[in-house]
Amino acid sequence: QVQLVExxxxxxxxxxxxxxxxxASGFIFxxxxxxxxxxxxxxxxxxxxxxxxxxxxxxxxxxVKGRFTISRDNSKNMLYLQMNSLRADxxxxxxxxxxxxxxxxxxxxxFDVWGQGTVVTVSS
Amino acid sequence: DMQMTQSPSTLSASVGDRVTITCRASQSISNWxxxxxxxxxxxxxxxxxxxxxxxxxxxSRFSGSGSGTEFTLTIxxxxxxxxxxxxxxxxxxxxxxxxxxxxxDIK
Numbered sequence: 241q242v243q244l245v246e247x248x249x250x251x252x253x254x255x256x257x258x259x260x261x262x263x264a265s266g267f268i269f270x271x272x273x274x275x276x277x278x279x280x281x282x283x284x285x286x287x288x289x290x291x292x293x294x295x296x297x298x299x300x301x302x303x304v305k306g307r308f309t310i311s312r313d314n315s316k317n318m319l320y321l322q323m324n325s326l327r328a329d330x331x332x333x334x335x336x337x338x339x340x341x342x343x344x345x346x347x348x349x350x351f352d353v354w355g356q357g358t359v360v361t362v363s364s
Numbered sequence: 365d366m367q368m369t370q371s372p373s374t375l376s377a378s379v380g381d382r383v384t385i386t387c388r389a390s391q392s393i394s395n396w397x398x399x400x401x402x403x404x405x406x407x408x409x410x411x412x413x414x415x416x417x418x419x420x421x422x423x424s425r426f427s428g429s430g431s432g433t434e435f436t437l438t439i440x441x442x443x444x445x446x447x448x449x450x451x452x453x454x455x456x457x458x459x460x461x462x463x464x465x466x467x468x469d470i471k
Contacts, residue, residue: 275460284464284465285400285402285451285462286462287453287459287460287461287462290458290460299458301459302365335408340410340413346458348396348456348457348458349413350410350413350414350455351398351400351410351453352413354407354408355407356407
């Protein structure tokens with residue numbers, strides 16, 4: 241079945257870095273745009289970043305631009321989020337999610353599959 | 365920047381009630397709108413995409429409507445499993461903005 245499994249969360253001090261991973265299975269990973277979405281404790285959903293099917297086009301939310309990088313390894317069906325210069329307000333559950341339909345270009349779509357989330361806590 | 369505004373923020377209802385949630389976009393998004401349901405401690409679940417198309421497996425008591433800047437999610441007869449938080453999301457731009465959420469709780 242289609243599945244996304246995140247890992248790499250933890251407790252980190254402000255200013256430090258962390259890399260999240262998302263393992264994909266059950267679908268043709270190379271055909272889909274992939275996203276990171278986060279949810280701070282008790283708050284709503286915030287879209288973070290997207291990488292298109294081939295990893296060459298990436299977009300970021302203003303709140304993370306210049307600090308976070310999204311990447312993918314299509315040979316391993318893996319999605320990554322490199323988070324640098326972490327701040328307390330980056331504390332959240334981080335979800336990876338896939339676009340609903342395959343796309344070989346710059347397409348916009350809803351998210352039909354989500355991972356279970358990984359918790360990132362930024363605290364001194 | 366695109367803004368998505370949901371109303372109400374909280375809605376108290378009883379089993380069997382008809383429930384309507386509104387989502388407004390700060391600029392036209394055609395029908396590029398999705399609705400998600402989220403329960404505590406769980407990932408969001410896609411209910412509706414393209415404003416009114418029901419995702420496979422979602423009960424028919426859920427429906428969506430609207431285009432341009434104003435959209436609604438309707439639950440025709442609220443069931444115990446429907447008490448949750450609902451989010452709208454635009455996907456007209458690369459930045460997939462979510463609404464702030466509407467919590468549906470038990471009256």
